[in-house]
Amino acid sequence: MSLLQVKAVTHSYNSHTFLKWKEPSKKVLTDISLSIDEGTCLGLLGTSGAGKSTLGKVILGLERPQQGQVLFQGHDIYTADKLTRQKIRRDLQVVFQDSYSAVNPRMTAESIIGEPLENYEKLTVAEQKRTVIELLERVGLSEKDLKKYPHQFSGGQLQRINIARAISLKPLLIVLDESVSSLDMVNQTLILELLSELKKDFGLSYLFITHDIKVAYSISDTLGVLEKGELIEHYNSKDLFFSSEHPVVEQMRSSILAEHPRFRSLPMRSNRS
Template identity: 80%
Template sequence: MSLLQVKQVNLSFHSRKLFKGKDQTNKVLNDISFAIDEGTCLGLIGTSGAGKSTLGKVILGIQRPQQGQVLFQGYDIYNADKATQHKIRRDLQVVFQDSYSAVNPRMTAERIISEPLENYEKLTIGEQRRRVIELLERVGLNEKDIKKYPHQFSGGQLQRINIARAIALKPKLIVLDESVSSLDMVTQSLILQLLNELKDDFGLSYLFITHDIKAAFSISDHIAVLEKGELVEHYHSKDQFLSSKHPAVKRLRDSILAEHPRFRTITTRANMG
């Protein structure tokens, strides 16, 4: 059984017109189905407005779909009892794009990272502090950072804090929602390297939501493409993605890869394939 199963998920938003005319229904997700196995990363690629972040919210239990199921470790996350939901929240974590908005600016790094530990673990103050220091060191920071506030960190350092918080409870799956897109290229590379190391060390699974093909390629075992709320293709290798003839994939590949001169040879090769 897969760790995460998304089955025929449909989600629409309704908008009311102020004046005469019928209300409009905007379909955001249309019959979405896929699975993620333990210890693997699915890269979910799509342009802005494709529905990627909305799908992430559905999987996290934030946005209930009108139809379909989200099964995590075999449990329907929207119909589970309270005890099961509590367990799901422990094993399913998230790292968002904006590292600053994801934290309380009045909390120190210690308090930010210890939040999930306080909610789920019965640790003494000393044990909790030692665990926080271990987590800081695991993400490339150190004990001196424990009393710093968010504004005292760079964007990359603060994203490391968010990652430390996400792995604090040793979850099964982490949703990474554009988690490196706001960082410079060097910092992106370092964070992606860290995520790969953590995946191997802890046996983590990831849903890596991004518009960046290069980032997806560096971390993903499989690639799925979302366009206008539809999962149009699912690939088991990067070569399959690069050689795909699907019109939506070709548009995505051309529009994104062409922005990076060093990838234009890849684009040319893919178009010739």
């Protein structure tokens, strides 16, 4: 059984004019079905407005869909009993794009990372501090960062704080919503390497939401393509993305043809022939 199953999810937003007249609802997700197995990463590709973040919210339990189901370890996250929902909240974590908005600016790194531990674990003060230090070190920071506030970190460092918080409860699945898109190329690479290491070491599963094909390809095991609220392609192997004949995928792929090794022209070979 898959760790996560999304079954025929459809969702719309109602809108109102300034006169409060109800306009026709805007469908943002249409009959979405996908799954994520334990220890794997599904990269969800799509342009701005494709519905990626809305689907992420639906999976996290933040936006109840009008139709369909979201099953986590076989439990419907919207109809499960209270104890099951509490366990799901522990095992399903998120890292957002904006590392600064995701934290309380008045909290230290120690408090930010320790908050989930306070909610779910019964640790002594010393045990919790030791655990937070271990988490800091695991994401490439150190004990000297414990008492720092968000404004004292760079964007890449603060995203490491958010990742440390996300893994603090040893979850099964982490939703990463454009989690490296606001970082420069160097920090993108470092964070992706960290995420890959954590995935391997802790047996994590990821839903990696992004518009960046190269980033998705570097970390994902499987790929899905969302376009105008519809899952137009879902590949069990990420390499199948490069052989798809779907016109939307071909258009997306054309933006990286000059850079991807599989599509580079080889003039030296042609000269030899």
